[in-house]
Amino acid sequence: MLKRNGLILLFVLLMAGSSNAQTKGTFAIGDQSFLLNGKDFVIRCGEMHFARVPEPYWRHRLKMAKAMGLNTVCAYLFWNMHEKTPGQFTWTDQSDAVKFCKIAQEEGLYVILRPGPYACAEWEFGGFPWWLLKDKSMQLRTTHPYYLERCRNYLLEVGKQLAPLQINKGGNIIMVQVENEYGSYGSDKEYMGKVRDYLVEAGFSVPLFHCDGPSQLIEDHRDDIFAVVNFGSNPESSFKALRKVQSKGPLMCGEYYPGWFDSWGRPHHNGSSERVVKELAYMLDHKASFSIYMVHGGTTFGLNSGANCPPFLPQTTSYDYDAPINEAGQVTDKYFALRKLFSGYLQAGESLPEVPEAMPMQAISNFKFDAFASVWSNLPAPIKADSTMTMEDLNQGFGCVLYETVVPAGPASTLSFNEVHDFALIYLNKTFLGVIDRRKNKFSIQLPARAKAENLKVFVEAMGRVNYGGYMHDRKGIIGQAVLKDQQNNVIKTLKGWKHYSIKLGDENPPVKYSAANYIEKNTPGFYKGRFQVQNLADTYLDLSNWNKGVVWVNGRCLGRFWNVGPTQTMFLPGCWLKKGMNEVVVFDLFGVAKPAMRSLEKPILDVLNEPQAKPHRTASQQWTLPASAAYATGSFENKAEWQTVNFKPTNARYFCLEALNSHKDNEPYATVAELYLIDSHGKEIPRNKWKVIYSDSEEIQAEDGKADNVFDLQSTSIWHTQWEDASPKYPHQLVIDLGAMQNVSGFKYLPRQDSPNGRIKDYRIFLSNTVFKDL
Template sequence: MKKIHLLLLACLCGTLVFAQPSQVKNANTFAIGKESFLLNGKPFVIRCGEMHFARVPREYWLHRLQMAKAMGLNTICAYLFWNVHEPKPNEFNWSDMADAAAFCKLAQQAGLYVILRPGPYSCAEWEFGGFPWWLLKKKDIKLRTQDPYYLERCKIYLKEVGRVLAPLQISNGGNIIMTQVENEYGSYGNDKEYIGKIRDYLVEAGFTITLFTCDGPSQLKSDVRDDIFSVVNFGGNPEASFKYLRNIRAEGPLMCGEFYPGWFDSWGNKHHMGSTGGVIKDIKYMLDNKASFSIYMAHGGTSFGLWSGANCPPFLPQTSSYDYDAPISEAGWTTDKFYALRKLFGQYLQEGETLPEVPAANPMISIAPFKTTEVAPIFSNLPKAINSVEIKNMEEFDQGFGAILYRTKLTADAKNVDLNIKEVHDLAYIFLNGKKIATLDRRRNESVCKLASVKNGDVLDILVEAMGRVNYGGYLHDRKGITQGVNIVDANGKSKTVENWQVFPIELQNNSIPANLKFTKGSSNMPAFHKGTFTVSKPGDTYLDVSQWGKGLIWVNGHCLGRFWNIGPTQTMYLPGPWLKEGANEVVVLDYIGGKNGLQGLEKPILDSLTEKVENKKHRKEGQTLDVSNVPTTYEGSFANGINQQTIEFNSSTEGRFFCIEALNSQNGRPYASIAELYLLDEKGKELPRSKWKVAYADSEELSGEDGKADNVFDLQSTSIWHTQWQGSAPKYPHYLVIDLGTVQKISGFKYLPRQDADNGRIKDYKIFISNTKFKGL
């Protein structure tokens, strides 16, 4: 009779069973003990780092894995992205940079175990959180629920994952020791039966090794099941986070599933950096307490092609560079963080372990400045038109990526009219009779532009560029193009729906440019493809400087390097040496807004150069003072100390547009205030949408020493916070934060997530004020 792994038996019995060392004697075993993981029957501390093979050129997989091993890791954690492996329903891809089995085998060759994170949902700042776009073709689909169609597709996908990767489990002589069930589900929902179904699909697919879930400290209660092992994610303060894990999991090894040494970047915001000292301190604490961990990211790499995702609200598309300020840089270089960790890990090696030599960096080259010489304007290279009476989104035209052009002829003369587009996803370039008149940007909730005077027969073109789909939170159902409709609003405010469109889906791919483009000599400031060549005497890695261009995508020898945008913070694009060839190389640039046409290859990246006027200015003008003395107090209370999310219910619902929290003092008596996340609750106790929220006032924000802007309280990230000023002056309590909800709402309470990484700034006593009109002083 086949031996069944202890955790699989636990899953089938409905109870998590802990193995004893005496129970695990056979070679090639991994199990959960009461106090530690057991590898081949012996206690084992997992020193893991996250690395996504889809973000690394296949030719460099072994190099990056050897770098991780040399840093001192014994395990690699790897997401599978469903949209990479099933680009079309029932058409699976395990080739080239999608060859997960080859990656796992190379990890074993490098002396590393693997923790597998197959999804179906991944997040990871990846397009749609890893979901394939075609799921959105079903209009009523409900992702991450027990929606029958969604579950059916999950089961098909996970069965295929098992076919390919289950043979590589440690019990079969491979190196996969753990497999994750879903991902951070507690930040999205609380249906534990759904988690159980995903677990069952993995078991049916052949995964007999340890299955686990992960989440942040305050979200664990929403997805932890007694029959699945659980780990906790955090970016600091391991002692407090592990205490929270112990409150719901009294026995078993402690593990941090994601420990953040840096952070990802979004367009228009500064490049994020993580403190090396803080990273070393927290990992040393875990090592001293024999706690396992996975560094997210050990090596970030690059979201090549159209794979970078977005957060919402507010809508913040992420950069293609996924450098993450990780210990191993985007190009695979060592960093100060790398060597600090290598030194630390060298003090905690297990019996028989040694640190290998650090692999040499791959050679870098520079490329002399050059220009493109040919152009193919988008409007002159349109695909066949599709006639549609109503506006429809991309997915309804069976389109996954790229841009889409909506064209119509106006049918009446009018003066002083507005064009109102309901839900631009994500940037709309507006043209009237071939002349560009406006750009609408979803990041700023822009939906209206002036058309001035129009006449019967005028041609209206709306070119919509799709950025990455939302990858985290409640706005996952992120369909692209124009998602609701287009109206013309006259000078009297009368609105008329615009119909009868010609639609041109401009599908873009990761490894090819659109077919049949007609290039001619010259350049253009209209949306266009630009082509040129450059010569390389000996291929090597380089960073392509795209700072002279506007916004778009770039392909070199058919490989899409990703998105560029001159607003920054990144102004370069990583170009791996294996994608170059000796002699002439072809470059194609798609630019939606036009630029100066120059390119060159640099040996170092430009990761932090913002050119757009940053709107992260302080939300308090010089001398401005808020006055709430004439507003009745809606509620007052005290927050409990600690990292737990707290739900506050008012005695009755209150109506208002402006929400003010007055922080009266802190838990530790210091003058600082901080908040990680705020959610308001409607009259039924459900979270109100935050997409229209704006900070109307914050009496103090730290913007120099750290990213402490007040907008962080509704950016969906528990690791980013509003923090009052500490560098320079440190204003005393009380501290005020006012949020404009955009419209009048009924509010029955709120959820408050305190700062997670440290106790500094955690609020104790507070008052809440809600008003239909602006508070005095705003």
């Protein structure tokens, strides 16, 4: 009997080993296609960030992706979610990347892992931990020793968690990304190689790849790292750019944009379903793989939304993205259009499962606020310093800092800062004077005459750290000096002797003392505590349209930032974070409300703006012309979507004018431009961080975001578009840019509008000058 039991045990162990061996697969990059277990495979992928989806909903959202027709999901890791404190790693609950990947495998989906160290993704600091900026010498995304040390430590921890889930070990991770869109930031290929080596050291043996935009690939591509290309339209053109750096291998779009993200104070973005279906069909017909960014955007919970710069544009908490699966996980028309498309391209043995039922929604009206805590009554002990300290200097990652000092007696003057990151309320002896707003480059405010020395308060709120481009070293608070200036703009006094009060906000409610709220003083930052009852644990949207600006927590969970400037006026509240019976809500509002009240809705408010939009870069009567004989260069653009480069004799200039004479469509009055770069005498792109539009003869700012500034906002999907709703002025159209300093210019690069041929410029003139053009 004992011998028989031993034989049975041996048989079971052998079968278990055999079964485990069968679950292991292979994934490789062939000369023409991806190879899954040795067979041609087209990746139909969609991006989904587990950090932006409540953990209890992960399976539902993955089922939604599978039912739409995807076979893979792309997953970013955000370093700052996993290492909030140096050396202390978190891989549980909302940060449980292993669980997300395993659920994806259970639902029949492969995973493309994007571990960073840099992500972007409109996420705070591009995913970097804020504490990296405590090092004053820090140079992100370079071979800076401390930066590399921390990157390696982080990626080795990633490997411990996720390397066992690779397909060749029985898991579902088929590819891993090296860095992210590095060519949009730098060109140090040694750095790219080091990140690649860290991933190999971490145990990743599946194919590694990198991604970038069509024109940036040349900057960061190495022959030993597979390349994919990111774009929002025109796949044919973008794949041609990919082939220039990589002559063989399967074609893949690493990020294909079906919509776009939103920024505070700017209109909500939408993406055409017709265009998305057409372009994805093109890719499928050419057996090109893709990842839809985003298939489901979700919500940037907590204080994790990022910002773009320049201009400084902090992003909204809602990351709806006009994705096929909306913020609450519901299907859209775009979802069904893509499901229909993908059903015609299924591989052998594939079938589409039924679409999961939508999560239930509810509206709640029984909110009651009964307690208030003024910031002024809940200040911590101050940190004193002669000069202003940044938030990072104060060992603070998120929230607000109250700066306090004394201003001397004197006549009316201007309080001027080098910069304030990002939004500040200014008080003199408790009298509210106004705000500083980084979005508007507004870094000064008028002070009244003072018969005696008075107390100055500068209450600074940090919004998201810049997540893309050259401004990522984005420390928060008062940056540099604060000075008083006279009417002639002369510095009277540099303010010293500062007290710093840290008001830390974020994952948990701050520890404040509440009292009964009978009267709320206007323009006083404070916390409002309320309660509401529910019986159904269903999703809802908090309506914040009657509040001002701040942060919301429900049952201790930080839902994110709100701001009544819009475009979004609601905040997604997942039902899985509610509890039956009484629930608690806390609202931090910078400006205060006299009668706090709230309700919730079944549908979001995503497109209501409550502040004046940017004014055109011209006065109503201003017209500007230059004689053709003054043009420094003339020419014609091709009627195509690719980048086009124009070279001319090098010259020094500070002011650049592009004058569009006509479009490729006969009698079309519109001009459009996606991006412009100037080139120096070495063929390098001139930095655009100091550029400023000083004149544009026409901009569409009512029906869409067609501002002239869009030509240097780092986004190929946003454009300068001349007017078309209320008026359609005819050609010529002029755009004049102040480069911020004298530059040696030998040409420029022009990116036409990507999503449509409308407004593509044909003939042009270029004007250059050392001084501002006479008529301006």
